[in-house]
Amino acid sequence: MLSKQSEKFILELRMYLISKGKKDQEIDEITEELEIHLTRAEEQGKDIANIVGKSPRKYMKSLSNEMKTDRKQMAVLIPMMILLIAAYFSFGPAIEGTFALSSIILWFALGGAAIGVFVYGLVMCRVLPSLYKSFWGMVLIFGANIFVTGIFVMLLLWMKSHSAQPFFVATPLQNTIIIAICLALFIASAIYTKTWITIFVPAFIGLQAVSFRYFSDEINSNPNVFIIGIIVLTLIVGSGMIFLYKRKIKVQN
Amino acid sequence: MADQTQMLKGILDGCLLAIIKEGEIYGYELAAKLESYGFTSFSEGTIYPLLLRMQKEKLVATTLRKSTAGPKRKYYSLTEKGEQELLLFHQRWNQLNKTVNKVLKKEEM
Numbered sequence: 578m579l580s581k582q583s584e585k586f587i588l589e590l591r592m593y594l595i596s597k598g599k600k601d602q603e604i605d606e607i608t609e610e611l612e613i614h615l616t617r618a619e620e621q622g623k624d625i626a627n628i629v630g631k632s633p634r635k636y637m638k639s640l641s642n643e644m645k646t647d648r649k650q651m652a653v654l655i656p657m658m659i660l661l662i663a664a665y666f667s668f669g670p671a672i673e674g675t676f677a678l679s680s681i682i683l684w685f686a687l688g689g690a691a692i693g694v695f696v697y698g699l700v701m702c703r704v705l706p707s708l709y710k711s712f713w714g715m716v717l718i719f720g721a722n723i724f725v726t727g728i729f730v731m732l733l734l735w736m737k738s739h740s741a742q743p744f745f746v747a748t749p750l751q752n753t754i755i756i757a758i759c760l761a762l763f764i765a766s767a768i769y770t771k772t773w774i775t776i777f778v779p780a781f782i783g784l785q786a787v788s789f790r791y792f793s794d795e796i797n798s799n800p801n802v803f804i805i806g807i808i809v810l811t812l813i814v815g816s817g818m819i820f821l822y823k824r825k826i827k828v829q830n
Numbered sequence: 831m832a833d834q835t836q837m838l839k840g841i842l843d844g845c846l847l848a849i850i851k852e853g854e855i856y857g858y859e860l861a862a863k864l865e866s867y868g869f870t871s872f873s874e875g876t877i878y879p880l881l882l883r884m885q886k887e888k889l890v891a892t893t894l895r896k897s898t899a900g901p902k903r904k905y906y907s908l909t910e911k912g913e914q915e916l917l918l919f920h921q922r923w924n925q926l927n928k929t930v931n932k933v934l935k936k937e938e939m
Contacts, residue, residue, distance in 0.1 A: 643882035
């Protein structure tokens with residue numbers, strides 16, 4: 578069994594190498610090799626500093642320098658992230674049947690994509706490894722997730738009321754095609770990155786949008802219904818995440 | 831000792847090749863062997879960037895093998911190119927050894 582500190586190091590290393598665009602297979606190999614080494618060394622009463630030295634960052638860099646960069650993977654990941662953010666924005670309006678493009682929306686999309694890529698990279702490489710496997714860390718990640726989703730929903734609502742003079746308004750058929758493209762993109766990226774995030778977030782946006790489209794305005798304008806809806810969804814998504822998290826830990830052990 | 835670490839860096843490559851030549855070996859064992867020979871001034875993980883480079887330069891070959899305890903281990907063995915590199919290292923080391931000894935003993939060429 579690895580110590581918490583070593584586990585954190587392995588995860589940090591993995592994220593660091595991913596962010597440097599190294600090949601998946603090579604990342605798996607080196608992290609597994611170091612995991613075996615750390616486990617055996619800890620059994621002998623050695624500390625992680627005996628293995629990686631005084632500066633783990635420097636050590637990670639020395640490994641990264643000797644590994645091949647997978648440009649093909651980077652070429653897939655970055656456009657995929659931008660497309661995903663575009664899909665998050667388009668999904669809700671398309672379900673509501675109100676997908677339209679105006680200059681305001683395009684500016685938001687561009688800004689959102691830039692901020693999204695930056696935040697995603699920062700969270701994956703710096704924040705996530707330090708919070709990993711701590712209870713409050715998980716609560717914080719979960720809270721941040723809901724907060725971001727909340728902002729998305731607010732933004733969608735705001736955009737709906739401010740999207741003056743659209744230069745493109747989708748027909749019902751085009752809305753359906755947009756939904757299909759978005760769904761395909763969410764599923765593909767969930768499979769590619771092996772995470773559930775791109776399923777949970779659209780589900781959250783999607784359900785909200787469906788409620789706007791199919792329930793009467795009276796229900797939707799009632800804040801209690803909205804708050805109860807968010808609490809129920811949070812519980813469902815939260816328990817789903819805890820279930821997956823526990824299963825992952827079990828599999829790892 | 832920091833000075834020793836700097837001096838060791840170039841020499842470590844050759845020593846790793848020499849240990850791998852003795853037979854297939856995995857990372858942890860390799861570090862333990864180096865330590866048993868008296869290399870104690872560097873952190874054990876130092877070997878992995880070196881091994882990655884040797885792999886890239888095709889001096890060593892690797893195979894994954896099941897172990898009785900835990901996940902698969904990556905075993906290293908010497909390639910033909912690795913053997914040649916080890917021979918060159920021997921020559922370079924002998925030469926350096928001689929020269930440094932002469933300097934320390936103040937003998938002239």
